[in-house]
Structures are given as C-alpha cells and as structure tokens.
Amino acid sequence: xxxxxxxxxxxxxxxxxxxxxxxxxxxxxxxxxxxxxxxxxxxxxxxxxxxxxxxxxxxxxxxxxxxxxxxxxxxxxxxxxxxxxxxxxxxxxxxxxxxxxxxxxxxxxxxxxxxxxxxxxxxxxxxxxxxxxxxxxxxxxxxxxxxxxxxxxxxxxxxxxxxxxxxxxxxxxxxxxxxxxxxxxxxxxxxxxxxxxxxxxxxxxxxxxxxxxxxxxxxxxxxxxxxxxxxxxxxxxxxxxxxxxxxxxxxxxxxxxxxxxxxxxxxxxxxxxxxxxxxxxxxxxxxxxxxxxxxxxxxxxxxxxxxxxxxxxxxxxxxxxxxxxxxxxx
Amino acid sequence: xxxxxxxxxxxxxxxxxxxxxxxxxxxxxxxxxxxxxxxxxxxxxxxxxxxxxxxxxxxxxxxxxxxxxxxxxxxxxxxxxxxxxxxxxxxxxxxxxxxxxxxxxxxxxxxxxxxxxxxxxxxxxxxxxxxxxxxxxxxxxxxxxxxxxxxxxxxxxxxxxxxxxxxxxxxxxxxxxxxxxxxxxxxxxxxxxxxxxxxxxxxxxxxxxxxxxxxxxxxxxxxxxxxxxxxxxxxxxxxxxxxxxxxxxxxxxxxxxxxxxxxxxxxxxxxxxxxxxxxxxxxxxxxxxxxxxxxxxxxxxxxxxxxxxxxxxxxxxxxxxxxxxxxxxxxxxxxxxxxxxxxxxxxxxxxxxxx
Numbered sequence: 297x298x299x300x301x302x303x304x305x306x307x308x309x310x311x312x313x314x315x316x317x318x319x320x321x322x323x324x325x326x327x328x329x330x331x332x333x334x335x336x337x338x339x340x341x342x343x344x345x346x347x348x349x350x351x352x353x354x355x356x357x358x359x360x361x362x363x364x365x366x367x368x369x370x371x372x373x374x375x376x377x378x379x380x381x382x383x384x385x386x387x388x389x390x391x392x393x394x395x396x397x398x399x400x401x402x403x404x405x406x407x408x409x410x411x412x413x414x415x416x417x418x419x420x421x422x423x424x425x426x427x428x429x430x431x432x433x434x435x436x437x438x439x440x441x442x443x444x445x446x447x448x449x450x451x452x453x454x455x456x457x458x459x460x461x462x463x464x465x466x467x468x469x470x471x472x473x474x475x476x477x478x479x480x481x482x483x484x485x486x487x488x489x490x491x492x493x494x495x496x497x498x499x500x501x502x503x504x505x506x507x508x509x510x511x512x513x514x515x516x517x518x519x520x521x522x523x524x525x526x527x528x529x530x531x532x533x534x535x536x537x538x539x540x541x542x543x544x545x546x547x548x549x550x551x552x553x554x555x556x557x558x559x560x561x562x563x564x565x566x567x568x569x570x571x572x573x574x575x576x577x578x579x580x581x582x583x584x585x586x587x588x589x590x591x592x593x594x595x596x597x598x599x600x601x602x603x604x605x606x607x608x609x610x611x612x613x614x615x616x617x618x619x620x621x622x623x624x625x626x
Numbered sequence: 627x628x629x630x631x632x633x634x635x636x637x638x639x640x641x642x643x644x645x646x647x648x649x650x651x652x653x654x655x656x657x658x659x660x661x662x663x664x665x666x667x668x669x670x671x672x673x674x675x676x677x678x679x680x681x682x683x684x685x686x687x688x689x690x691x692x693x694x695x696x697x698x699x700x701x702x703x704x705x706x707x708x709x710x711x712x713x714x715x716x717x718x719x720x721x722x723x724x725x726x727x728x729x730x731x732x733x734x735x736x737x738x739x740x741x742x743x744x745x746x747x748x749x750x751x752x753x754x755x756x757x758x759x760x761x762x763x764x765x766x767x768x769x770x771x772x773x774x775x776x777x778x779x780x781x782x783x784x785x786x787x788x789x790x791x792x793x794x795x796x797x798x799x800x801x802x803x804x805x806x807x808x809x810x811x812x813x814x815x816x817x818x819x820x821x822x823x824x825x826x827x828x829x830x831x832x833x834x835x836x837x838x839x840x841x842x843x844x845x846x847x848x849x850x851x852x853x854x855x856x857x858x859x860x861x862x863x864x865x866x867x868x869x870x871x872x873x874x875x876x877x878x879x880x881x882x883x884x885x886x887x888x889x890x891x892x893x894x895x896x897x898x899x900x901x902x903x904x905x906x907x908x909x910x911x912x913x914x915x916x917x918x919x920x921x922x923x924x925x926x927x928x929x930x931x932x933x934x935x936x937x938x939x940x941x942x943x944x945x946x947x948x949x950x951x952x953x954x955x956x957x958x959x960x961x962x963x964x965x966x967x968x969x970x971x972x973x974x975x976x977x978x979x980x981x
Contacts, residue, residue, distance in 0.1 A: 329890075426698060431890035432773070432899070596885055597705050626883070 329600075330355060331621040334376035334383060336595075341377060341384055344569055344576050349386055352377045359605050359615035370605050370615040372418070378624060383593055384580040387418055394570045395608035396526040398470035398552045401505070401513045405545035408512035415470035417606035418577060422599055422622075424461035424482060424591045434602035434619035438462055438483055438492075454492020458485045463591040464493065465564050467577055471502045474524035475554040478564040478579050482589045496589040498559015502552045503531045513537065513549040524554075525568075531555045560587040595624035655855035657842055661865045665842065667731035673870040674724045675830075677877065681717035682819065685710075689769065691815040693808055696771035697891040704888055715881020716874070721763060723877070725906050728756055736940070736961060739949030740843035746941035748836040753937045755829050758822065763906075765818040768811060776892035777901040779806055779814075785914055788922050806894075846950060908975030909968045915978075933964065 332355045341348040352375035361368035372389040397413030421438065423430055430437050438455055455462060462483035466472065472479045479500060486492040495501055505513045515534035517523060524530045529550035556562075563585045567578040584592040593599065599622040605615040639645040661669045688703035688710075690696055703710045732752070735741060741749035764782055767775045783801065787793045802809030856862060893899070903911040910930060917925030936943075944957040951958055 426891060428891075429893050429895065432893040432896040594705055596711055598888075600890065 329619060329621045330357060331623050332357075332374050332376050333623045333625050334378045334595075335625045337377045337379060340379050340382060340580075341386075341578070343567060344386065344578055348377055348384075349375055352386070355620075357603060357617050357620060359603070359617050361615050362612060364609065364613040365607070365615055368615070370607070372603065372605060372617075374603075376622065378583065378593075378595060381582060382580055383583055384578060385420070386576070386578050388574055388576040389418075389605065390574050391416055391570075391607060392573050393608060394469075394526075394575075396470040396528065398550075400551050401549045403543045403545060403547045410551060411548065414608045414610050415468055415606075416575060416608060417466065417468045417604075418575075419467065419604045419606075420465040420579075420601055421483070421603075422463040422465075422591045422601045424463050424589070425459055427455050427460040427462055427483075428457075430462075430602075431600045431619060434600075435604060435616050453483055454486025455483055456485065460485070463589070465579060465581075467564075467566055467568070467579060469526065469568070469570075469575075470528060470550075471552050471554050472557075473566055473568050473577075474526055474528035475530060475556050476566060477554075477557050477562060478566045480557070480561050480563045480581075480590070494589075496560035496563065496587065498557060498561040500555055500557030500559075500561035502554045505529070505534070505549065505551050505553050512540065513551070515553065516549060529553050560585065560589050563587065563590060593622075598623045651859050652857070654858040656858045656862055658854040658856045660842060660856075661862055661869075667727050667734060669866055669869055670727050670873065671724065671731060673866065673873045674720050674727065675826075676870065677716055677874060678720045678724065679823065681713045681720065684713050685717065686819055689815070691769070691812050693771055693811055693892070696769065696811060700770040700772075700888060704886070711885045712878050712881045715884070715886040716877045718886035719877050719880050721759075721766070722906075725759060725763075728759065732756065732937075735843070737951055738843055738846050739944075739951075739954070741941040741944065742947065742949060743941070743945060745836070745840045745843060746945075748833065748840055749941050750938055751829060751833040751836055753934075755826065755833060756937075757934060758826055758829065760907075762818065762822050762826075763904075765814040765822065768806070768814045769818065770888060771811065771892045772889035773892055773896070773899050774889045774901055776806065776894065777899050778903075779810075781901055781903075785926050788926050790923055790927070844949075902979045903975060905972070905976070908979070909971035912971040912975040912978070936960075936964070 333353055335351040335353065337348045337351055339348060355374045357372045357374050359370040359372065361370070370389065372387050375386040377384050395413055395416045397411050398415045399410040399413070401408045402411050421435060427437060438453060453464075464481045464483055465478050466481060467478040477500070480496045482494055482496060484492045484494060505515050507514045514536060515529070515531075516537045517529055518533055518535035521533035524533070527548075527550075531553040532555070534553060564579055564581045569576045581590075583595070586592075591599070600619050601622055602619050603617040605617075606613070607615070636645065639648050659665055685700075685703055688699055688707060690699040700714075704714050705711060735749065735752070764779070768779045769775065783797055783806065786800070787797050789796065798804075800810070800813060801807075802813055910925075913925035913929055914922065915925075917923075940957075944954065946954075948954055
C-alpha cells in the first residue's frame with residue numbers, strides 16, 4: 297500500500313468514526329433532562345470545603361413550590377463526586393431561617409409546651425426497581441399518592457405496585473443530621489391504611505420524647521453527655537427524667553430525639569453547615585451497599601432521581617425538582 | 627499436524643462427506659485485489675454484518691419482547707451481564723458504521739462505474755440490500771422500549787400511515803392494531819431477528835452470486851490486478867479475519883469508553899417527549915417537514931421513491947462502456963445534485979433538531 301492510499305484510508309476512518317461519535321452522543325439523542333454529573337476522584341472528600349469538590353461541575357437545580365409553597369421557587373446548587381467505592385453529593389441552598397425546632401419542648405414555669413417550628417430537610421429519591429413513569433414524571437408518581445388511591449387525602453407516599461421500589465435519602469436538620477446521617481428509607485406499594493415508606497433494615501429514625509400522657513418530655517440529657525449538633529438531644533445520650541423540679545422557665549428539650557442508625561439504615565452519612573443564610577449539606581454512601589433496600593449505583597449507568605426541599609415544613613409542603621439524571625464522568 | 631488421536635483431519639472430512647468441498651475451497655483462486663485497500667468497504671461491511679449478527683444473537687439470549695419487561699431485560703443485558711455493555715455497544719456503533727460504510731461502498735461503486743455492464747445486477751442487488759437496512763434499524767429501535775425508540779416509532783408509523791391507499795394497511799400489518807403495544811413489539815422483534823436476517827442473507831447470496839459470476843469491477847487506473855490470483859484459503863480468509871479482529875477491537879474499545887445509550891423507559895402517556903431524528907434519516911425527515919398537508923406524499927413517498935428508482939435504474943441509464951468519472955459528466959452532475967441536496971437537507975435537519 298503506497299503512502300497516498302494509507303493516508304486516504306486513515307483519513308476515511310477518522311471521518312467515519314468522527315461522524316459516528318458526533319451524531320451518537322448521548323446529549324444529542326437524549327431527552328432534555330438536567331444532569332448531575334459525578335466527577336471521578338481518587339481521594340474521597342473529607343468535608344464541605346475539600347478541594348475535591350472543585351472537580352465536580354455544579355448543577356443549579358430548580359424547584360417549584362407545592363402546597364403552602366405553591367407559586368414559590370427555590371434552587372439548590374448540586375455537585376457529585378465518586379470514588380471506586382463511594383458517591384458523594386454536595387448540596388447548598390439559601391435559607392434565611394435555620395429551622396431545627398421540630399416541636400421541641402419548652403417549659404414556661406407551669407407546664408411544658410411544644411415550640412412552634414418544624415425543620416429544614418432535603419430528600420432524594422432513586423429507583424431500586426423501576427417505578428413506572430418515574431423517569432418522566434418524577435416525584436409526582438410517588439410523593440403525591442397515585443391518583444385515586446384510597447388514602448389520597450392522607451398524603452401518603454408510595455408506589456403503585458410491590459414490584460416498584462424507590463430509595464429515599466432523607467436528610468433532616470433536626471432528626472437525622474445531629475446523628476451524622478441522612479435517614480435511609482425506601483418506598484414500596486401504598487396500601488389502604490398505610491403509606492409505602494419504610495425504614496431500611498436495622499435501627500434508626502427518631503423517638504418521640506414524651507410521657508405516656510403526652511404532657512411533657514420523658515427524657516433529658518444524661519449526666520456527662522453533651523447535646524449534639526444544633527442543640528439536639530440524641531436518644532443514645534438521654535436519660536429518663538426523675539425530677540422535673542430541676543427545670544426553670546425557658547428551658548427546652550428535644551421532642552424528636554434521633555436514634556443512632558444501625559444496619560442498612562445507617563448507609564447514608566451526612567455532614568452539614570448552616571452559615572450566612574445558607575445550608576451546605578454533604579451526603580455520601582457506598583456505591584453498592586449490598587442491601588436489598590438500597591439502589592446499587594453502577595458508574596457505567598445513568599440514573600433518574602428527583603429531589604425535594606422542605607423549608608421549616610412537613611408533609612407535602614415542599615419544593616420539588618423535575619426528574620434529574622445522575623451520570624458518572626470518567 | 628492434522629492428526630488427532632490417530633485420526634487425520636482429512637479422514638474426518640471424508641467421513642463427514644466434506645472432503646470435496648474442502649478440497650475445492652483449498653484450491654479456489656480469487657482475484658488478488660479482492661480484499662485490498664481500494665476494495666476495502668465490501669469486506670468491512672461483511673465483517674460488520676457478522677459482528678451485528680453475533681452481538682444481536684448474544685443480546686437475544688437476554689431479551690424479553692414484552693412492554694412490561696423489555697426495558698428491564700435490556701438494562702440487565704447492558705449493565706449486569708459481564709461485557710453486556712461492550713456487546714450492546716458493538717451492536718449500536720456497528721450498525722451506525724455499517725450505514726456509513728455502505729454509503730461509501732455505494733459511492734465508490736458509482737465512482738468507478740461498478741454498476742455498468744455486465745455487473746448491473748450486482749449493483750441492483752446491492753441497492754436492495756441498502757434498502758433493507760433501514761428496516762433493521764426501525765424494527766431494532768423499538769426493542770429496548772425506551773422513550774427514544776417508542777416515540778421515534780410513533781413518528782415513523784405516522785409517516786407510514788400517510789402513504790396513500792396502503793398506509794393504514796401497512797401500519798396494521800406491522801403493529802397488529804391501532805396502538806404500539808405488545809403485538810407490535812413482538813412483530814418488530816420477530817422481523818428484526820428472524821425475517822429480516824433471513825432475507826438479508828438471501829440477498830447477500832444473490833449479491834455474491836453476481837459478484838462471482840460477473841467478476842470484480844476493473845480499477846480506473848488501469849492496473850488490472852484482477853488477472854492475478856491468490857488462494858481463497860488461507861490468504862483471503864486470513865486477510866478478512868485480521869480485518870474482522872481489528873473492527874471488533876475498535877468497536878469494543880469505543881463501546882468501553884462510550885457505552886451505548888439507553889434512554890428512559892417508554893412512557894406512552896408522556897406526549898411532551900419529542901424524538902430527534904437520527905443522522906441517517908435527517909434528510910428524509912426534513913423532506914417530510916417541507917411538504918405538508920396534501921403535499922405530504924411528495925416528501926414521504928414520491929421523492930424517496932424516485933431516489934430509490936434512480937439508484938435501481940442507474941445501471942440501465944448510465945450503461946455506456948465509459949467508466950471514468952470525468953467522461954460521465956451528465957450522470958455525475960445528477961449524482962452531485964442529489965448528493966448536495968441530501969447533504970443540505972441533512973444539515974438543515976441537524977440544525978433544526980439537534981442544535
């Protein structure tokens with residue numbers, strides 16, 4: 297083969313493959329869905345300000361208000377990185393009020409009352425098993441009860457069939473963050489009486505700190521222990537109150553005491569900071585926990601997920617994102 | 627060398643009554659330039675076709691042709707089965723490359739006058755093979771049951787339905803009813819893995835029959851290498867195997883770095899999804915969008931049909947013995963106009979749908 301033919305051959309192949317790549321790129325053929333691309337890193341970030349985050353591209357995810365927030369908007373700057381073992385998300389959003397009350401007890405000198413106020417939260421929903429139409433309609437399919445469901449009025453979460461399962465990562469400023477975790481739960485079929493949201497296998501969640509007659513707190517900080525982040529009393533640091541006379545007016549005690557999670561429920565660890573009117577939250581987890589109640593992440597795949605933001609609110613008073621695509625850089 | 631446990635390979639062939647065939651193959655001579663760089667595209671197409679058949683057969687082991695499970699079965703084959711993503715990628719990039727190389731094969735054949743007597747039917751059978759490839763792509767596109775495949779099929783079906791007189795019948799025949807559901811998916815699957823491959827193999831046999839009987843086209847330079855011969859086995863087979871391995875390796879590497887896309891699961895209720903036409907169909911799509919209303923048949927049937935008619939009739943229109951492009955000005959001008967029109971429409975379509 298002479299040089300001319302060789303050059304021609306190489307030129308032809310380069311053109312052919314070039315055309316192939318350009319016309320078959322995922323961006324061209326894919327639907328217009330906002331992507332969060334996790335950057336591959338070698339060393340896991342140790343905190344919110346780790347230089348590793350500079351490698352991740354920011355996605356400014358927009359949220360639409362629902363229920364009492366209807367008509368309002370919010371935005372969360374989202375980043376993701378991953379190592380061979382773990383995935384890390386970094387979320388930051390403006391919030392003029394740090395809300396960690398979650399109905400804490402306050403003593404007025406006569407009796408105990410619940411303080412007004414809820415908590416700030418952010419949640420992510422992935423699919424463990426495919427949830428029909430989640431890829432196109434997102435949380436509308438599960439977070440707001442399938443249309444016509446018997447308990448639609450109660451606003452329960454759930455899927456339409458047992459085969460459809462979701463993985464819900466739920467960071468709660470008052471009920472999970474002080475323990476250093478996001479609550480790891482999952483979604484299954486919604487039943488007539490109950491929603492489909494379940495805690496992952498193991499222990500976790502929180503305990504309602506109240507006496508049997510619900511009139512006052514049952515537990516207080518155990519001697520020698522310290523309150524956790526945001527002044528929250530962890531269940532593991534509490535002791536039953538024997539003498540209520542030690543309290544003076546204005547004293548407060550946590551109402552919803554986070555439990556230190558164990559087992560599959562302890563898969564998602566959290567680090568957070570509230571400063572200058574903004575929350576910054578890092579959530580991280582094994583790519584594949586090996587647990588049936590978690591979705592396994594394979595960096596060669598893309599995943600649909602959706603997020604919800606709660607500003608000092610509960611139930612369905614939230615800001616919801618559109619469906620997002622989690623992708624992995626190489 | 628040819629003895630295994632005391633029995634020679636020749637004896638085995640003799641027992642299997644293959645000895646005469648093997649002998650003929652060993653003594654078969656083929657033109658020395660049957661697989662050289664200037665006759666590269668045909669061999670490359672054959673390599674790609676074998677790869678497509680093999681990768682498709684592999685994927686069919688895991689595929690479930692039902693709307694409720696098709697997507698998950700593809701997802702499983704792609705990401706859970708070892709090397710599934712590579713094999714799916716080879717299939718995906720393979721057919722894209724196949725179309726490109728087929729186009730180049732056609733252009734090269736036209737350029738050197740390979741359609742001229744006595745090779746008219748070699749050309750015609752090649753054009754018919756070319757026409758069959760979109761049927762593979764269209765039927766294969768729906769199989770993953772993802773948004774892109776589902777909604778692209780809807781667009782194609784609506785275009786098919788616009789064909790006068792036979793449109794509705796063709797749609798009913800293809801999808802077994804008014805909706806694209808389980809019957810449609812099963813029919814597309816059977817067409818894709820059974821009927822179309824059998825038809826393609828049959829057409830390839832015809833193409834090779836004419837190729838062998840009418841010979842390879844002579845080169846424009848006048849170097850008549852076709853008069854020199856080499857043994858089919860092992861010289862030609864080895865050359866082809868090297869090519870096959872190279873193509874497999876290149877496509878495998880591409881698939882490793884850029885996995886074949888799998889979109890979101892099909893949601894027939896999601897009318898907001900707008901499928902984007904793929905590169906090979908951009909010019910046809912643009913034709914359809916230019917001719918609307920009562921003229922839609924012009925863009926969907928008349929012009930594409932005319933183009934096909936031109937390709938098939940070419941050996942009989944451009945039948946003079948003159949093969950050099952510079953001395954076939956009229957036909958070259960017509961071809962250039964068609965090529966420019968196809969390219970311009972494709973660019974317009976790309977700018978409209980992808981930018």
